[in-house]
Each structure stands twice: as structure tokens, then as C-alpha cells.
Amino acid sequence: MGHALTLEPPDNAFGFGGAQFVQRLDNGAYAAGSESRKDGQAVGF
Numbered sequence: 001m002g003h004a005l006t007l008e009p010p011d012n013a014f015g016f017g018g019a020q021f022v023q024r025l026d027n028g029a030y031a032a033g034s035e036s037r038k039d040g041q042a043v044g045f
Contacts, residue, residue, distance in 0.1 A: 020035060
């Protein structure tokens with residue numbers, strides 16, 4: 001389920017950009033987060 005992720009060389013690290021995500025947990029609840037340096041938020045309704 002979800003997206004398959006792969007790490008790319010040279011150092012397999014995210015040195016730029018940001019991330020925001022929402023994950024559905026096994027119990028049906030959701031967990032979410034947003035990169036603090038970005039102008040975003042994790043919201044559920």
C-alpha cells in the first residue's frame with residue numbers, strides 16, 4: 001500500500017526541499033506531519 005520509495009545517490013539524504021505526509025494507521029486513525037521550514041500544516045477533518 002502506498003508509494004514505493006527509493007534513495008538516490010550521491011548521499012541518499014534530502015539536502016533540500018521539504019516534506020508533508022498523511023499516513024493511515026492500522027487502527028483507522030491518521031498520523032500527519034509537515035516540514036517546519038515550509039509554509040504548510042497537517043490538518044484532519
